[in-house]
Amino acid sequence: MTAGTEASATVDGHVVLAAAELADVPLAWPVLSNRVLAEGHVATFAEDDVRTPDGGTMSREYLRHPGAVGIIALDADERVVLVRQYRHPVRHRLTEPPAGLLDHAGEDPLAAAQRELAEEVGLSAGRWDVLVDLFSTPGIISEGIRVYLARDLAPADRPDGFTAEGEEAEMDTVWASLDDLLDAVLGGRLHNPTLVSGVLAAGTARLRDGFASLRPGDAPWSARDALADAGLLPG
CATH class of the missing domain: 3.90.79.10 (Nucleoside Triphosphate Pyrophosphohydrolase)
Known part of the structure; x- marks a missing residue:
């Protein structure tokens, strides 16, 4: 494949992405509930309950940060x-x-x-x-x-x-x-x-x-x- 290839291909059973496909994609699974666990000087410690694509739920703790x-x-x-x-x-x-x-x-x-x-x-x-x-x-x-x-x-x-x-x-x-x-x-x-x-x-x-x-x-x-x-x- 060359850098100008527009779409992915399957080679030896593996999906090989084209150059144009090498990009992270913004995506947000639905948040069912959000809790602020702690407020810090720089970051906020939060917990979300998230709906997964298969219809299940998961809980994730994370820090919100200004960058x-x-x-x-x-x-x-x-x-x-x-x-x-x-x-x-x-x-x-x-x-x-x-x-x-x-x-x-x-x-x-x-x-x-x-x-x-x-x-x-x-x-x-x-x-x-x-x-x-x-x-x-x-x-x-x-x-x-x-x-x-x-x-x-x-x-x-x-x-x-x-x-x-x-x-x-x-x-x-x-x-x-x-x-x-x-x-x-x-x-x-x-x-x-x-x-x-x-x-x-x-x-x-x-x-x-x-x-x-x-x-x-x-x-x-x-x-x-x-x-x-x-x-x-x-x-």
């Missing part, structure tokens, strides 16, 4: 700026890209990424592209993440009113080459999902065509739109 952005900021020498931050749920100090929450359903993700890059590492970028969109842990949390590639870096002032608190107050800023990060990810030494997905996407895009085929920074984010339509984002 986030992350940035693989790459300089002219193909070094990536990183922070090292303590993450209490996993009891690790993780090496991570600059990243942050989206504050509300209507917040522009590119503007949020630009803010986080300035807040966390004191940088701005002249060029922004989308590396990858993902659901961080779709079996338990509704968090969608967009990871950007930021280039043409320059120093920037921290936004007015920004104060590092909690874990952020203990972060430091470091740099590493993209090649060394790829080795560390594939070697199982780095675990932050935004870093792992962003670094692998950046390495693939660089090898494929030197980043030429990446989506622009303001590209539509259809998965997040679907979350908003399903009422899974804060107002």
Whole structure:
């Protein structure tokens, strides 16, 4: 099969999807009842009773999350700026890209990424592209993440009113080459999902065509739109 094939085919008894069919599809099974189990500072812990296609029911607990952005900021020498931050749920100090929450359903993700890059590492970028969109842990949390590639870096002032608190107050800023990060990810030494997905996407895009085929920074984010339509984002 070639990339231009329009429909799936059956090969040796296996369904092989065509390139055009490789897309997740928004879908919502009927919710019979919903209970909020706990309200947190960032996420809401909820439980839904759901009607399954065979007429049965199932109960699912999950976290409603506002979503986030992350940035693989790459300089002219193909070094990536990183922070090292303590993450209490996993009891690790993780090496991570600059990243942050989206504050509300209507917040522009590119503007949020630009803010986080300035807040966390004191940088701005002249060029922004989308590396990858993902659901961080779709079996338990509704968090969608967009990871950007930021280039043409320059120093920037921290936004007015920004104060590092909690874990952020203990972060430091470091740099590493993209090649060394790829080795560390594939070697199982780095675990932050935004870093792992962003670094692998950046390495693939660089090898494929030197980043030429990446989506622009303001590209539509259809998965997040679907979350908003399903009422899974804060107002």
